[in-house]
């Protein structure tokens with residue numbers, strides 16, 4: 001790619017998606033000399049607000065329309081929150097780079113309470129994420145967890161309208177939108193293990209676009225990319241479905257990647273969580289994925305089979 005190259009970035013139109021696309025647009029210009037324009041699109045995932053996404057087709061709903069734009073040549077690059085990207089991309093598409101991760105943790109957001117521990121008995125907490133629901137109930141079985149969908153602004157508005165005592169959101173999204181002041185407490189990862197890829201951005205392109213792949217590789221942050229490879233491999237090894245209450249988070253200690261995975265029961269949200277800690281020296285994608293597969297195997301040994309949807 002030359003300095004005069006210009007491309008189109010396909011993006012969803014939520015404030016967060018646009019922030020992320022503009023962030024990548026700025027980096028393309030600054031670091032690679034590539035001019036990019038944005039193509040905003042509405043996806044099915046943005047339109048379905050009344051049902052839990054896992055029941056209507058899951059994460060893929062946020063990326064399909066963007067992939068169609070890539071396939072038809074209306075755009076060359078799609079910017080995604082990595083956690084919304086399915087574990088297996090359709091034939092013809094590839095993740096060219098994963099960018100350095102923002103804070104991967106979940107945040108406790110409330111107008112009246114400083115932390116989860118402060119919530120009164122039986123308080124109502126908003127979340128539609130099975131991963132968050134199972135972990136919340138394992139920390140505080142007395143809570144009532146109620147569905148909460150929509151983009152970040154919508155979810156905050158529903159909190160402010162009084163529908164919930166508190167809600168749980170990704171810290172990364174709130175920080176990116178200058179909403180960090182809404183965070184009352186950040187969950188330590190041991191308490192509320194994040195989902196695979198949380199806080200990271202994934203850059204998706206057509207597999208046949210070799211020149212763009214080569215250019216984007218320079219934006220990749222390898223420690224994040226390998227950590228996310230390990231996290232995503234856990235999910236892939238368990239079937240890759242987003243209707244699983246599955247958490248996977250990896251951290252570096254020197255050259256060692258420390259991966260934690262937690263699985264809740266797909267239907268009985270009060271069943272105890274299964275946990276698999278695993279660690280290995282990781283140097284490349286293959287060793288990162290092997291670590292994720294090892295954690296998934298540990299979950300299976302603990303009885304994950306009975307936790308997976310039938």
Ligand SMILES: NCc1[nH]cc(CCC(=O)O)c1CC(=O)O
Pocket residue numbers: 081082083084168169170172173197198199200201
């Ligand atoms: N599922 C929606 C979604 N996708 C990415 C983020 C936040 C940013 C990120 O985790 O990268 C969010 C909001 C949330 O989970 O609270």
